[in-house]
Amino acid sequence: MIELLHHPSGPAFLGYFFCWAFCALVAARAGRSFLLPDRSGELTPEALNALEEPYFAAVLNGGEDEAERCAMVALEVRGYLELAKDSVTVKREASGEDLHPLEKEVLASASSAGAPYLVPGATKSGFARAAEAKLRSLGLMPSAVQAAQDGVYMWASGVFALGPGVYRLARGIMLGRPVLFLVLLLGVFFIALLVALSPRRRTGAGDRALGMARERYAFLDKAQGRGMPLDPADAALAVGLFGLGAGALGGPSGRLVAAFTPPASSSSSGCGSSCGGGCGGGGCGG
Amino acid sequence: MAAELPCSAGLLYHPCLEVDFLVHRRALGHVSVLADQFLGRPEAWPALKRLGSFLPLLSHGVGLSLGSAEGLDPRYVGRLAGFLQAVRPAWHGEHAAFTRAGGRDVGHFVPLPRTAESVRTLARNARDAARELPCPLVLENVAAPFAWPGPVGPADFQRALAESSGCGLLLDLHNLHADAVNFGFDAEDELARWPLGRVVELHAAGGVRRGGWLVDSHTRRPPEAVGRLLAAARGLGCAAPVTLEWDAELPEFRELLAEVAALRVPAATAAEGAGRVFELPAGGGLADVQRDFARAMLEPAGAAGTDLGLRPEDLLRARAGFARKREKASPPCPRSTS
Numbered sequence: 001m002i003e004l005l006h007h008p009s010g011p012a013f014l015g016y017f018f019c020w021a022f023c024a025l026v027a028a029r030a031g032r033s034f035l036l037p038d039r040s041g042e043l044t045p046e047a048l049n050a051l052e053e054p055y056f057a058a059v060l061n062g063g064e065d066e067a068e069r070c071a072m073v074a075l076e077v078r079g080y081l082e083l084a085k086d087s088v089t090v091k092r093e094a095s096g097e098d099l100h101p102l103e104k105e106v107l108a109s110a111s112s113a114g115a116p117y118l119v120p121g122a123t124k125s126g127f128a129r130a131a132e133a134k135l136r137s138l139g140l141m142p143s144a145v146q147a148a149q150d151g152v153y154m155w156a157s158g159v160f161a162l163g164p165g166v167y168r169l170a171r172g173i174m175l176g177r178p179v180l181f182l183v184l185l186l187g188v189f190f191i192a193l194l195v196a197l198s199p200r201r202r203t204g205a206g207d208r209a210l211g212m213a214r215e216r217y218a219f220l221d222k223a224q225g226r227g228m229p230l231d232p233a234d235a236a237l238a239v240g241l242f243g244l245g246a247g248a249l250g251g252p253s254g255r256l257v258a259a260f261t262p263p264a265s266s267s268s269s270g271c272g273s274s275c276g277g278g279c280g281g282g283g284c285g286g
Numbered sequence: 287m288a289a290e291l292p293c294s295a296g297l298l299y300h301p302c303l304e305v306d307f308l309v310h311r312r313a314l315g316h317v318s319v320l321a322d323q324f325l326g327r328p329e330a331w332p333a334l335k336r337l338g339s340f341l342p343l344l345s346h347g348v349g350l351s352l353g354s355a356e357g358l359d360p361r362y363v364g365r366l367a368g369f370l371q372a373v374r375p376a377w378h379g380e381h382a383a384f385t386r387a388g389g390r391d392v393g394h395f396v397p398l399p400r401t402a403e404s405v406r407t408l409a410r411n412a413r414d415a416a417r418e419l420p421c422p423l424v425l426e427n428v429a430a431p432f433a434w435p436g437p438v439g440p441a442d443f444q445r446a447l448a449e450s451s452g453c454g455l456l457l458d459l460h461n462l463h464a465d466a467v468n469f470g471f472d473a474e475d476e477l478a479r480w481p482l483g484r485v486v487e488l489h490a491a492g493g494v495r496r497g498g499w500l501v502d503s504h505t506r507r508p509p510e511a512v513g514r515l516l517a518a519a520r521g522l523g524c525a526a527p528v529t530l531e532w533d534a535e536l537p538e539f540r541e542l543l544a545e546v547a548a549l550r551v552p553a554a555t556a557a558e559g560a561g562r563v564f565e566l567p568a569g570g571g572l573a574d575v576q577r578d579f580a581r582a583m584l585e586p587a588g589a590a591g592t593d594l595g596l597r598p599e600d601l602l603r604a605r606a607g608f609a610r611k612r613e614k615a616s617p618p619c620p621r622s623t624s
Contacts (some may be wrong), residue, residue: 216336219308228309 010172014181021189024161028153029073029196036149040139040203043212047138047205051213051241055102057132058240060140060206064128069244071106074236080107102127140206142199150199158193163184210233212242291316291342291376293520294527295549297542298504304596306539311340313543315550318487318529318565321347321378325365334373344487344529345370346379346426346456352411353384355573356453361428367418372566377422379456379487380415382408382447387572387576391585393612395578396604397430400438401574412451424486426456429464429493431607434601436567441479454486457526459515464493464500473511474518482519488528490516490549499603504533507545516551525553590605 052058058067072088075081082089082104090111094104105127108137135141142150165186172179211221220238223230230238294315302417307317317337325332339345348363370378383395408425416423424442425447427440438446440462457480466473471537492506508530516528529547530550532542578594583605 158482216339219305224307226305230306230309231312234309 005151010177010181013168014185016183017168018185019023022159025157025189025196026194028161029084030158032197036146036153038200038204038276040205043209047140047209048179050134050138050140051209052237053234054240055100055127056135056240057210057237059128059131060135060202060210062243063201064132066240066243067102067128068106070240071100071103071234072110073239074100075103075107075110077230077232077235081110100127102277135206139203140159140209142203146203146278147199150197153201154193155254157197158190159207161193162189163251165189179247189262191217217241288371291527292525293551293553294342295387295546296341296344296527296529297532297546298529298531299334300536301330301333301338304337305566307337308316308340310543313615314341314525314546316342316344316529318344318346318531319373319375321369322349324373324603325369326363326593328372331369331372334413334515343373343375344377344379344527345373345375347614348395348410348420349385349413350380350416350591351384351386352380352382352425352562353396353404353408353576353578354386354568355384355407356387356389357505358411360387363418364413367420371420372492374422375487377406377424377454378419379424379426381428382425382444384474384576385413386459387580390580390584393608395428396429396579396583397432397434398443399434399447399572399575400436400440401567401572404590405443405446406463407572409450409452418451420489422454422486424454424456425451426489427461429458429461429500430469431499431604432596433469433512434594438567439471439479440478441481445479445481445484448481450483455481455484456487456489457482457519458489458491458502458529459512459519460489460491460493460502463509463511463515464502465498475514475565477518478522480519482524484521485526485601488516488519488524490528491531496607497603501607501612504531506533507537508549513548516549520551520553523554529604596598 003229051060054070055067058070072081072083076083079091080094082091088110090107094107095110098109132141136143164183164249169179169182172182220230220234221242224238224242232277296314296316296318299317299319301323307314319334323326324334334343347366352358366378367416381395382399383393385391385393387396398408410426412423427444430440444455444457447453462476463473466476484595490508490512491502491504492508492512493500493502494505495501504568519526529552530542530546532545532550536542548567575594582594582601
């Protein structure tokens with residue numbers, strides 16, 4: 001490879017580098033489960049029960065942003081927020097009603113400003129971080145050490161797979177050679193690196209638990225798709241488990257998709273708020 | 287058993303409305319399934335198991351023919367046991383009646399003559415079934431299309447059945463109401479004679495009149511009289527869960543939920559139903575009576591040549607009603623709330 005770094009023509013190098021980086025990334029992806037195996041073990045009932053709580057499910061599924069979207073849906077169903085295309089309106093402030101801590105945080109954030117669409121993550125929720133800690137303790141999310149190992153592995157694999165290209169790029173720039181195709185190729189492989197080897201969000205147990213919870217609550221997805229009204233907890237759980245795609249044409253999460261979509265003319269910064277007989281027939285006679 | 291679901295109000299399950307049941311699970315205390323809808327259809331059981339992971343499941347059936355002098359059909363019992371094993375309801379209810387005689391199915395429940403022989407027969411069959419079934423068996427009163435002659439009332443007969451078989455009772459309030467209307471007795475007086483301490487489940491339903499006869503069709507909201515019977519049962523300390531049975535001509539699901547909510551009546555301090563000393567006639571030849579009855583219901587000549595001790599008009603009405611039951615196909619899926 002060292003020889004190839006210096007002598008081949010540009011097009012030949014691109015061909016060699018493509019093969020090298022592709023094979024290296026594939027090998028790194030395959031090798032990760034061998035070198036850094038999932039040690040999450042068996043699912044416990046406590047871990048499964050945790051996903052009955054919409055906000056834990058959402059954190060496991062998509063992180064803090066997803067949990068905040070769930071809270072917004074629950075607040076909308078309860079009449080605190082009104083979500084519409086390009087606008088989110090706070091309909092009423094928190095009353096004595098028993099709101100979840102995350103819902104209180106989201107509502108407070110939504111009440112404090114007046115942007116026309118929602119920016120998830122604006123609340124910097126303390127709840128989401130606490131939820132992540134609990135999900136780690138339940139073995140559903142990787143521990144900090146596992147996450148760090150995953151990160152080191154990803155960057156080491158990146159250096160290994162893309163290093164020759166980066167070297168050749170630096171050399172080309174120094175020698176005043178054209179490097180456009182190499183830059184494009186490196187960009188593509190960098191994205192592939194992030195996709196294939198970014199630190200795992202969930203452990204194997206977390207994936208299994210999420211799959212089981214999705215199967216158990218599949219009816220929420222169907223209900224949303226049919227536009228059936230859901231109570232706040234179920235509406236939040238539908239978004240937590242299935243994301244904003246849940247029944248996107250129907251219930252509140254469909255409107256939330258619009259609410260989370262910045263208007264074409266709007267800047268993406270700011271907000272914080274305004275964001276804020278049977279079928280059996282004819283009587284068995286008994 | 288009933289202590290597990292005190293005063294719970296639930297609904298008869300309809301597979302077509304699975305999503306409605308699950309979405310509105312918090313408005314239901316329990317769900318009752320008609321086992322016969324699912325026998326031999328194991329592909330439908332996972333949905334019931336999923337439902338059972340959210341709500342207590344109860345089961346009842348129509349095909350055991352507990353009162354048959356010829357005994358139980360082992361194939362049916364085996365299929366029922368497999369279903370109950372898979373779905374794990376809290377108990378399974380079956381009607382204190384017979385549907386099969388002389389190897390033939392008459393199509394609907396035939397009440398038993400209120401005799402000691404009937405009690406022995408049903409108790410024997412109930413014990414045989416209980417040995418095979420993975421959950422407790424409870425006995426339900428039927429709406430009688432005619433009355434066998436005899437001195438013993440329905441409540442006393444149910445008490446004898448329960449004591450002899452060791453089974454709990456399922457009291458269908460609409461069946462009691464229909465019998466009271468059709469045979470001219472006071473339902474609340476009769477209810478007071480029921481051994482309510484043995485009742486583990488109540489059924490509520492609504493029926494229609496056909497030719498002046500109140501039929502337990504499960505196609506209407508429970509009439510006020512059923513509500514009064516429920517209140518009376520609760521007042522007598524019966525805390526058994528109550529299930530709304532609505533089989534066909536279903537309204538919107540939210541209306542069903544409103545009917546279920548109306549059945550949520552608290553009970554007074556638990557008390558046993560008042561006991562009463564009575565004597566059953568000995569009876570005799572139950573197998574012959576049942577076989578003759580089946581012939582009267584199923585053969586073109588009808589009841590000609592048989593003496594069942596019943597009024598001809600009762601036999602004719604039963605014959606017509608049973609024929610209707612046999613011909614009835616599954617109705618189309620009722621609509622969802624969506």
